[in-house]
Amino acid sequence: MSRAIAKSLTYGPLSVLAALTMLPFGWMVITALKPGDEVMTNPPTWLPSHLAWENFPRALSFFPFDRFLLNSTIVAVGATALQMLTACLAAYAFARLRFRGRGLLFVVYLGTLMVPQQVTIVPLFLMMRGVGWIDTFAALILPSAFHALGVFLLRQFFLTIPHELEEAAVMDGAGHLRILWQVILPLSRPALATLALFTFIREWNAFLWPLIATNQQPMRTVAVGLSLFMGQYGTEWHLLMAAATVTLLPVLALFLLAQRYFIEGVALTGFGGR
């Protein structure tokens, strides 16, 4: 008896809190499926009278959301690929190779983790404008692909891999690239997955820099596109929620598929995805 009470005292409030946390997403979907004239009624209707799926094609027709989604995909995939490539190489050098200036250079990398991105946006904007890169993928991808976090995270992970595992490859006369590719990287899958996911999500969610680095509608990312939509149709909540749902779906799908790596990544670094 007392055990049942204790159980419900633990699970009851916890479930209510979890449901409350999910509620904004639920209300988003409900609103997105309401016919337009049922959104602002008094007294309110809690559920739609019928599911207004037509809200989705309508919302997406005001702005080229397919293009925004494509742009965001290109930017997030491009930045992630570039970040992975450069960070793997640099992290290997920091973790495995001896060279002059290694300690100092690593401290410089670490020090920039503290620098807020906002300090760099005015010069970056002037730079991109100077070389005519406003409204290009280069401007959207390059500034975020060299974050020191990637090098730091992978170096820490590479350091935990025992040297003995490389010895056979060294005996065979393998160069550093082959050791990295055939020995280190296959053993680093969890760290690589974590870094890739965090970079992808960070880029997919990015707002301030894409807002500044683009002017032409065809180059907008999905987050910026959504803010433009809000600016023009600010009270059409059923359409706005339909667009928000479309923006969130890829991230939610990715998160549900790979949640283990997100959770482990937070525990591992405490940095990514903030």
Added chain:
Amino acid sequence: MAASQNVSLGAASPAAVRRGRLSLARREELAAYLFILPSFAGFVIFLIVPMVASLGISLYDWELLVPPHFIGLDNFAALAKDTVFRQVLLNTLTYTVGLVPTNIVVSLGLAVWLNTRLRWVNLYRLAFFLPVVTVTVAVALIWKWLYDPFAGLINLGLHLIGLPGPNWLSDPHWAMPALILMSVWKSFGYNMVLFLAGLQGIPASIYEAATIDGASPWQRLWRITLPLLSPTMFFAVVMTVISSFQVFDQAYIMTGGGPANATDTIVLYIYQNGFQFFRMGYASAIAWVLFTLIFIVTLVQLRAQNRWVQYDA
């Protein structure tokens, strides 16, 4: 050993001989520089140079379309007299003071709760963590709708229990609390997962020993869990303060800094000056004030760390 082997093997071609003459250490060094080069080049061009340039630009009157001219520290002097900027600093501070303790209490409480060998822990953790990974612009839009004074879910709920709902985002008194509430919802899951990882690192044997000695659950929480979790808590507080100083997306979407500048934050002010009024020098000066604040917070907290953080288990 390996070097001499290389020399003998490569003796046939002149290039290999030349390479063989480089000592093993030199070649390792060369490889290291080549490996670091792509990362370092990008790092310098897109981070170090802009960072330093930003300080330089802050010394100029630079209106984008007019040629810049040097004005020394005048931008910083103007900032000191700028009453909107004073408001902006105060707003950012209010936001931080409102968000950080709430975030830590909620995330720590839930982590301790979830750590009591519950079933479906993963499911709860998933639900609480979900807002963290979502697009801030999209969820800010959802919350703007939730806060709608007439048809928003929050005021509908308040109405059901007979409470009058305020005009959340257009009332200068309620706009900041509304922004903070949304941000707590968006961010607490991150620290909760961090704390859960920390809690799982505390050996069960300590609790068992304390229980045998007659410690109550409350005493175990205050005497064991919290002291042993203090490194994680310290880290979480520092990182949450730093990210609070940089709040932008939700303020831009939900209030645009209004009403009457009540939710104008430092980064929003950088954006407005730099990319709405095109005052490059002034925006850079604000950015460096932000940087300095973050630097100071980091230093102060590093000092404080030695005093109240307990590292040995």
